[in-house]
Amino acid sequence: MPNFSLDDDVFVRAAEQFPTPFHLYDEQGIRGRARRLKAAFAWCEGFREYFAVKALPNPSILRIMKEEGCGLDCSSATELTLAEACGFSGEEIILSANAMPPEEYAQARRLGAYINLDDLSDIDLLRKNGGIPPTVCLRYNPGGTFSIGNTIMGNPGEAKYGFTLPQLKEGLAVLKSEGVTAFGLHAFLASNTIDPAYFPGLSELLMTLGRDLAAEFGLKFAFVDLSGGISIPYRPDEVETDLEAVGEGVRKVYEKVFPEGGVGIKTELGRWMTGPCGWLVTHAVHEKKIYRDYIGVDASAVNLMRPAMYGAYHHVSVCGKRDWPADHVYDITGSLCENNDKFAWERALPEITLGDLLLIHDTGAHGSAMGYNYNGRLRGAEVLYTEQGDYRLIRRAETAADYFATLDVDPAYAKISPKR
Numbered sequence: 448m449p450n451f452s453l454d455d456d457v458f459v460r461a462a463e464q465f466p467t468p469f470h471l472y473d474e475q476g477i478r479g480r481a482r483r484l485k486a487a488f489a490w491c492e493g494f495r496e497y498f499a500v501k502a503l504p505n506p507s508i509l510r511i512m513k514e515e516g517c518g519l520d521c522s523s524a525t526e527l528t529l530a531e532a533c534g535f536s537g538e539e540i541i542l543s544a545n546a547m548p549p550e551e552y553a554q555a556r557r558l559g560a561y562i563n564l565d566d567l568s569d570i571d572l573l574r575k576n577g578g579i580p581p582t583v584c585l586r587y588n589p590g591g592t593f594s595i596g597n598t599i600m601g602n603p604g605e606a607k608y609g610f611t612l613p614q615l616k617e618g619l620a621v622l623k624s625e626g627v628t629a630f631g632l633h634a635f636l637a638s639n640t641i642d643p644a645y646f647p648g649l650s651e652l653l654m655t656l657g658r659d660l661a662a663e664f665g666l667k668f669a670f671v672d673l674s675g676g677i678s679i680p681y682r683p684d685e686v687e688t689d690l691e692a693v694g695e696g697v698r699k700v701y702e703k704v705f706p707e708g709g710v711g712i713k714t715e716l717g718r719w720m721t722g723p724c725g726w727l728v729t730h731a732v733h734e735k736k737i738y739r740d741y742i743g744v745d746a747s748a749v750n751l752m753r754p755a756m757y758g759a760y761h762h763v764s765v766c767g768k769r770d771w772p773a774d775h776v777y778d779i780t781g782s783l784c785e786n787n788d789k790f791a792w793e794r795a796l797p798e799i800t801l802g803d804l805l806l807i808h809d810t811g812a813h814g815s816a817m818g819y820n821y822n823g824r825l826r827g828a829e830v831l832y833t834e835q836g837d838y839r840l841i842r843r844a845e846t847a848a849d850y851f852a853t854l855d856v857d858p859a860y861a862k863i864s865p866k867r
């Protein structure tokens with residue numbers, strides 16, 4: 448079931464202060480989830496969550512993560528810059544490499560971050576850009592399909608990420624000869640799963656492999672990085688992942704493979720951490736009846752791309768009409784000249800009147816962050832609903848001046864830049 452923890456009134460009051468569309472994030476909800484994750488893994492001394500910055504790259508959110516004891520998982524120069532500006536350093540940062548510009552290794556090494564290598568060729572790049580630290584992480588891709596029991600969880604054989612097993616061995620031999628003494632193993636083999644068996648299954652794979660490689664190469668196995676991938680109930684008929692069962696499942700594997708302990712566990716959850724704690728708040732501004740009934744809203748796919756990109760389901764509710772019967776069927780659309788610019792297709796909803804405030808649920812991860820500017824549409828604001836119950840603007844809406852800023856090389860710039 449999507450998250451209905453905030454009353455409609457919270458959104459109505461926010462929309463009196465800030466023009467729609469905007470994303471609203473619930474601080475208390477985010478902190479609650481960070482604490483719940485920490486509690487589920489409290490049995491492991493070396494546990495830490497590294498929030499995936501790409502899910503919600505807003506410094507106010509990243510500082511909340513820091514206060515909750517989380518680190519950050521970064522994968523670009525700008526994400527590293529955000530991490531540094533929010534006071535993260537050293538072992539609080541992981542850089543996950545992925546065909547990235549080499550100078551980003553140097554930036555991460557300057558910060559003392561863990562480096563998660565994606566390929567054999569990364570070893571040379573790292574050596575030349577910041578140098579090889581004594582502990583490195585390697586991303587594993589087992590190929591084929593990844594199954595737990597009879598359930599296929601993912602298709603690593605088609606994924607661009609990671610080392611094959613022979614490459615892991617070759618890499619560890621090279622790294623050892625360059626002074627590496629300890630390593631971690633990372634894998635991301637199922638994205639967007641609510642199955643509580645995923646992390647325990649992945650742990651079994653990575654922990655036994657890490658233990659065996661450590662023995663073979665005479666290196667210390669420092670940690671497993673289970674990465675992200677745990678999803679949230681986007682649909683009303685989906686259930687929340689039993690995170691406590693996930694923690695217990697990983698514990699059983701850990702105690703079997705490492706009876707002496709001493710190996711750390713890292714996670715890089717993005718969606719699970721903040722997804723349910725965000726809502727895209729938008730007004731119904733247009734109504735049209737042709738072969739279907741359409742409600743046009745003032746948000747579009749530039750504010751939330753997931754439905755347009757993946758056909759992803761996001762729950763929609765109408766403020767003040769929670770208890771009304773869902774006896775109308777609408778397509779909810781944005782204003783882009785793209786027929787996939789819809790937030791819902793043939794969705795049963797209460798009768799919508801122009802001016803109604805609509806909530807698009809579960810936009811706290813991979814929502815605003817995936818924004819773009821097609822059709823010259825501008826990205827909206829981000830508002831934090833604080834623990835004290837007030838509203839803080841944590842990213843302003845884009846203006847035309849922002850949109851035109853990169854045209855400062857054009858002779859027409861003086862005419863189109865409203866600032867000049």
Ligand SMILES: *Cc1c(COP(=O)(O)O)cnc(C)c1O
Pocket residue numbers: 499501502520543635638639674675676677715716717718719812
């Ligand atoms: C995207 C990503 C994550 C977060 O994924 P979620 O599905 O949001 O949990 C974590 N680690 C890496 C390396 C990623 O690319």
